[in-house]
Amino acid sequence: MAPTPHVQPVVDSTAVFKPNLFKGKVLFCTGGGSGICKAMTEAVMRHGASATIVGRKLDRLAQAAEELSKATGQQCMPAQADVRQFNQLQDAVAKTIERFGKIDFVICGAAGNFLAPIDGLSVNGFKTVIEIDTIGTYNTIKATLHHIRASKGSYIHVSATLHYKGTPYQVHVSAAKAAVDATSAVLAVEEGPHGVRSNVIAPGPIGGTEGMDRLSPKGPAQQSVYPRLPAGRLGDVRDIANATVFLFSDAASFVTGQVIVVDGGHEHLRGPSLPYPESVLDPNTFKHMIKPRL
Numbered sequence: 001m002a003p004t005p006h007v008q009p010v011v012d013s014t015a016v017f018k019p020n021l022f023k024g025k026v027l028f029c030t031g032g033g034s035g036i037c038k039a040m041t042e043a044v045m046r047h048g049a050s051a052t053i054v055g056r057k058l059d060r061l062a063q064a065a066e067e068l069s070k071a072t073g074q075q076c077m078p079a080q081a082d083v084r085q086f087n088q089l090q091d092a093v094a095k096t097i098e099r100f101g102k103i104d105f106v107i108c109g110a111a112g113n114f115l116a117p118i119d120g121l122s123v124n125g126f127k128t129v130i131e132i133d134t135i136g137t138y139n140t141i142k143a144t145l146h147h148i149r150a151s152k153g154s155y156i157h158v159s160a161t162l163h164y165k166g167t168p169y170q171v172h173v174s175a176a177k178a179a180v181d182a183t184s185a186v187l188a189v190e191e192g193p194h195g196v197r198s199n200v201i202a203p204g205p206i207g208g209t210e211g212m213d214r215l216s217p218k219g220p221a222q223q224s225v226y227p228r229l230p231a232g233r234l235g236d237v238r239d240i241a242n243a244t245v246f247l248f249s250d251a252a253s254f255v256t257g258q259v260i261v262v263d264g265g266h267e268h269l270r271g272p273s274l275p276y277p278e279s280v281l282d283p284n285t286f287k288h289m290i291k292p293r294l
Helices: 035-046 058-072 086-100 123-151 171-194 210-215 220-225 237-248 283-289
Strands: 026-030 050-055 076-080 105-108 154-158 197-203 259-262
Touching (some): 026 035, 026 086, 026 123, 035 058, 035 237, 050 058, 050 086, 123 154, 154 171, 171 197
Parallel strands (some): 026 050, 105 154, 197 259
């Protein structure tokens, strides 16, 4: 009988780092109203920080901010803004400064994605993902940089691993995230002498997220595509949150310009997310496996 693989446990950051690690600090997070970025925000707040979460849907943001405040005992302010609109981000930053007086940490997490082959992806669809992921990241940096310089703070950009290989149906996000990685590296080099750090977190397959639900194949196909991960399980949003706490902490004071892959070793085993070459020769055959937004 084959031995049972070991499963790495999910550990909460509060079991590892000091509770008051970020006392008096302020986080500005785009995309913080849901999913991975909400978990990242919660972890930073649980260690003492106040936060502003930014997104397009104010009602969703307000609810998330209330939940985060109740869960952590810290202040969380919703700020409505589309990251594609620089003036809206400027307004969100101004409201943050008015409320909290400074910004120490920035998470660039606003993103868009869906499955579509190049032949079925509209020009506007490609442009939209680039605008949200890449230009949105640049706009967020531009709107916050003066304040991060003043606090000698830190950036984390939420990326992906899709562009490490040619991933079918993901040309838009692959291009966008490759640009985000490059932007972070230049930011680290240019702003390091000013006391600013910039790093990337690249999540692997994280269970229970909208992205995983939208982008992974459905039904029996999922079992054949995703091999058992070296870590023995799918990722949890707390895994990304823990990496966030580390990168913003003084423990990472010599870590900048890096891409931290948090994927349980998945990238070493990753194959195509859909059967290849069948999925690219006849995309219509595999529409039942995905939730396309063409």
